[in-house]
Amino acid sequence: MITQIEEVHYEAPPLWVCVLESAVITAVVPALGWLLHAEDPLFYDSQFSWLVVAPLLVGLRYGFFYGFASALATVAYMALAPRMGWAAQPLGLQYAIGLVLAGMVAGEFTDIWRRRFTQMKIINDYQSIRLTEFVRNYHVLRVSHDQLAERLAANPHNLRDALLALAERFHHSDAGEDLLKQRSQDLLGFLAVEGRLEQCALFAVDERRRIGRQPMDFLGGQPAQPNVADHPMVRACLEQGRMISLKSEMAEINLQQESHPLLAVIPLIDVNDRIWAIVTVTEMPFVEFERGNLHLLAVLGGNLGDILAEAYHRQPSDQQLARYQFEQRLRQWSQYGARYRLSSLLMAYEIPGRVRGISNEALCELVYEQLRALDYAWTTDLDQGTQIIYVLMPLTPERGASAYRERMSRLLNERFGVEVASSGLVFHQRHVNGSQSASALLTDIRRQAESHAGA
Missing domain, CATH: 3.30.70.2880 (Alpha-Beta Plaits)
Structure with a gap:
């Protein structure tokens, strides 16, 4: 059952399918008239004019242009039939006008609702991005206040200030430099402090979500992770655009049989679902490997992705x-x-x-x-x-x-x-x-x- 707008995936069929299906529907009704109603194939003497069905269906299916074209083709057939001896009665003007109007009205109705559907989808995507941004800021604020409540009052450190300080360093980077490469230690250090990570590595991700073979930087020693791009947790992270850990549904896969298992894969993803990099976690304290801290790492990955996106947009190199x-x-x-x-x-x-x-x-x-x-x-x-x-x-x-x-x-x-x-x-x-x-x-x-x- 459809429960969310995002689950509805409608794509208009290719042009050749639209033309072929419109032509077939337009030709089927006159053909049925010849087969089932040979004495009056144009349905002039019938209680209902069945020839109007083709333009009506085509217009409702594909819009104004196809409905209008189907109606004109049907009218042309009706005008040609008496000359070819297929029908005794000539084409009635009112009959033809009504048929064309039926195709036009049905097609215009379809176009209006398609435009409205597309309009609502664009607005919904915009609101979804704003909501995602708000949710991320909310979680950071909530965790920051929880930390302030747990720590000593004399400790000035909080998560919000740390994020602002990190963003400030990105904003003051020189134009043209590779921000991800230059600030990789800052990113890993921030995640290590806030998420209690002991060993992790940063891998760049391009616009097609392809990961680099070698890490851009690492913390706590270089992890022994050959072919990390082929790891199932990394592939799942890139495909789903979210953090994957051994505590998630990936635990159903027997990852413990891997020679070098990962504990978590954190995507640095912005609100537009652009993944700038991923962080692979190989070591962290056992007591910190719990749901709350993993959720914090996922939220921080989103905020770091937003910082990277804003920094790249601020200072384009070209x-x-x-x-x-x-x-x-x-x-x-x-x-x-x-x-x-x-x-x-x-x-x-x-x-x-x-x-x-x-x-x-x-x-x-x-x-x-x-x-x-x-x-x-x-x-x-x-x-x-x-x-x-x-x-x-x-x-x-x-x-x-x-x-x-x-x-x-x-x-x-x-x-x-x-x-x-x-x-x-x-x-x-x-x-x-x-x-x-x-x-x-x-x-x-x-x-x-x-x-x-x-x-």
Whole structure:
């Protein structure tokens, strides 16, 4: 029984299947008329016109275009039948119009509900990502407060501060460096301290969820793990996108017969289900190998994945790649706006070379701090030291621009003492509804910013 939206997997059939099935359904009804009702194959004298069934079924099955095409083919057959001697009565105009309308109405009904279904699926995916982000933050906060209650009041350490400190180190990494390779010891050290790990290794994972053969780094000595990519726990972790341990359902497999068994495999996975790396755990205290600590490790893996995703998005090593990725997302949400009427908002900050002695980096950092889960930003340079920060805000109506500008203006004033009206900082906004292409939106804002810089 279907209990969740995620369990419904609908995929439209290929084009050739749609055309073939529509043609077969359209031809079956006239053929049945010849076989079962030869004296009146067009059903003119029948109590019900059965020829309308084909356009109706095709329209309900595949939409307006196929229903309309099926109705036209049926009308053409009805117009040709008297000339070929297949029927005595000529084609009735009202009969033909009614048949075409039946196919059109049924097809339009199907298209409307398909568009609405796709719209609701996109909104549901967006809400699911926001919910996942909230759940992760909630668990970190709950565990942090539990630790504070258990430890001495004089101990200033807590999990939330440790995560913020780790994220701060990633944010201050130099652009262009391999963050995962440079910060691998920080990641393993954080998991070792918070999860009480004694021996573990970090393996990089590419976008196709393929793991590297050699570990990027290890802690507590290099684990003797030949061919770790073929280990059943690693394969299950990459396939399911969650932590796998000997206490999970993987315990049903006789893993104890492995020459080098793993205790747990932790994916560093962000809210968009992108696995950046996995951590294999081979040694940890027996008393810590319990459900609560394993759950904490899984939550920490998700938070570390979010930190990696944000760090890579903040400091792309290739500006052309960063522009391409941003345009791809903008193009995607522009198509959603045209097809499913899902409004999005494109905001742009035009930052002059200097704003009252505050560096552009500090202003950029403030903008990136305020990004939501699905928001995406890209920074580019203009002449004369001017920068533009583009911020794509999916599922945000046009009226949300004023509230966003007020909030950012207040933050600029509170943090830097900057009044937007007199600082030279300029806000640009565009409504992403599919009326303009992604390139046209970006070019329009850039030209407007260049005209300001030239003036």
